[in-house]
Amino acid sequence: xxxxxxxxxxxxxxxxxxxxxxxxxxxxxxxxxxxxxxxxxxxxxxxxxxxxxxxxxxxxxxxxxxxxxxxxxxxxxxxxxxxxxxxxxxxxxxxxxxxxxxxxxxxxxxxxxxx
Amino acid sequence: xxxxxxxxxxxxxxxxxxxxxxxxxxxxxxxxxxxxxxxxxxxxxxxxxxxxxxxxxxxxxxxxxxxxxxxxxxxxxxxxxxxxxxxxxxxxxxxxxxxxxxxxxxxxxxxxxxx
Numbered sequence: 001x002x003x004x005x006x007x008x009x010x011x012x013x014x015x016x017x018x019x020x021x022x023x024x025x026x027x028x029x030x031x032x033x034x035x036x037x038x039x040x041x042x043x044x045x046x047x048x049x050x051x052x053x054x055x056x057x058x059x060x061x062x063x064x065x066x067x068x069x070x071x072x073x074x075x076x077x078x079x080x081x082x083x084x085x086x087x088x089x090x091x092x093x094x095x096x097x098x099x100x101x102x103x104x105x106x107x108x109x110x111x112x113x114x115x
Numbered sequence: 116x117x118x119x120x121x122x123x124x125x126x127x128x129x130x131x132x133x134x135x136x137x138x139x140x141x142x143x144x145x146x147x148x149x150x151x152x153x154x155x156x157x158x159x160x161x162x163x164x165x166x167x168x169x170x171x172x173x174x175x176x177x178x179x180x181x182x183x184x185x186x187x188x189x190x191x192x193x194x195x196x197x198x199x200x201x202x203x204x205x206x207x208x209x210x211x212x213x214x215x216x217x218x219x220x221x222x223x224x225x226x227x228x229x230x
């Protein structure tokens with residue numbers, strides 16, 4: 001079984017300040033973890049993924065995430081927020097082929113960037 | 116360009132009128148899946164397909180059917196739509212590794228309203 005909890009449903013930051021989106025996961029096996037972003041009225045775009053290589057993963061648009069097995073966390077960060085970062089972000093864990101390769105999504109974190 | 120396409124993008128229909136949402140990918144992916152997105156619930160898997168003629172239920176399959184007659188296409192069928200199927204629907208595809216799928220790529224979404 002697997003689950004994902006995004007600890008904040010909404011995050012508000014000022015442009016130029018750091019962004020932190022928190023994600024905890026539960027998985028019976030070594031997981032693959034992803035962060036996707038969804039801009040208003042758009043589809044889902046992959047930001048980054050962790051697949052058991054380096055624990056610090058760099059993604060697009062200056063985002064990065066750190067996999068911490070001991071804390072079962074996969075928090076997403078960006079040093080300096082931009083107005084274009086306003087969107088909804090989803091932390092996702094991928095299941096095994098034997099379990100249908102199901103993606104389990106967190107409930108999402110909506111990011112508001114203030115000028 | 117590698118992509119997943121869905122049609123239609125927007126659909127308003129009435130209860131009980133059969134409809135089909137098409138999904139097509141041009142990446143020769145074995146795995147395809149349908150998700151629905153509802154506020155506060157993230158994305159939930161409806162059905163998935165490991166390959167041609169191989170489909171299985173996800174978390175919320177009630178009221179939906181799928182078929183996979185060709186590798187590139189994975190239509191979602193609502194035989195008798197009801198208002199609780201009003202949602203935003205996403206199709207996704209990926210290649211499949213030994214133990215799990217690779218990154219899932221999402222279509223642009225289909226916003227369905229059932230009156």
